[in-house]
Amino acid sequence: MAKRTSSLYTQPFHRRETLRFECTGCGACCTGTEESHVFLEPGEAEAIRHHLGLSTAWFRRRYLARTGEEETVLAWGAEPGRCVFLGADGRCRIYPVRPLQCRTYPFWPEVVATRKAWEQEARRCEGIGRGAPVPLARIEAELERQR
Numbered sequence: 001m002a003k004r005t006s007s008l009y010t011q012p013f014h015r016r017e018t019l020r021f022e023c024t025g026c027g028a029c030c031t032g033t034e035e036s037h038v039f040l041e042p043g044e045a046e047a048i049r050h051h052l053g054l055s056t057a058w059f060r061r062r063y064l065a066r067t068g069e070e071e072t073v074l075a076w077g078a079e080p081g082r083c084v085f086l087g088a089d090g091r092c093r094i095y096p097v098r099p100l101q102c103r104t105y106p107f108w109p110e111v112v113a114t115r116k117a118w119e120q121e122a123r124r125c126e127g128i129g130r131g132a133p134v135p136l137a138r139i140e141a142e143l144e145r146q147r
C-alpha cells in the first residue's frame with residue numbers, strides 16, 4: 001500500500017509560504033564559481049548577437065563557451081564564474097535580451113522547492129527576503145516559462 005502523505009506537506013514550498021523578493025541590482029547573481037554558467041535557450045545567442053550588432057564569428061569567439069557536456073553557455077569575463085556581460089558598474093550589458101535563466105532568477109524550480117534551498121540562495125542574493133510579497137501567480141508564471 002502506498003504511504004499516505006498530507007497534501008499540505010507535498011505542496012511545493014513556494015505555494016505554502018509567502019516569498020519576498022526585490023532586486024537591489026547588486027550583480028552577485030552574475031558571478032559565481034567555476035561550476036557557474038549561464039545556459040542559453042534556442043535563439044537566445046542569436047538575439048544577443050543581433051542586439052550587439054556583431055558578426056557571428058566574432059560573437060561566438062568572444063562571448064560564447066562550451067561546457068564539458070558540450071552545452072553552449074555565455075563566456076566568463078575577468079574571472080571564472082563572472083558573466084562576460086556583467087559591466088564594471090555591476091549592470092548587465094545585454095539587459096533587454098538577457099537569457100531566460102537570468103530573467104527568471106531567483107524563481108528557479110530548485111530554489112523555490114524548499115525553505116532550505118530558498119534560504120541558502122538568500123546568502124548569495126540580497127534581494128531574497130526584501131520588499132513586498134511576490135504574487136504566487138508571478139512565481140508560477142516564472143516557473144512555467146522554464147518548463
Ligand code: SF4
Pocket residue numbers: 029030031038083084085086087091092093094095098099102
Ligand atoms: S547576461 Fe546579464 S543578467 Fe545574465 S548573468 Fe550575464 S550580466 Fe547577469
Ligand code: SF4
Pocket residue numbers: 022023024025026027028029030105106124125126127128
Ligand atoms: S543577487 Fe539578487 S539582488 Fe543581487 S542583482 Fe541578483 S537578483 Fe538582484
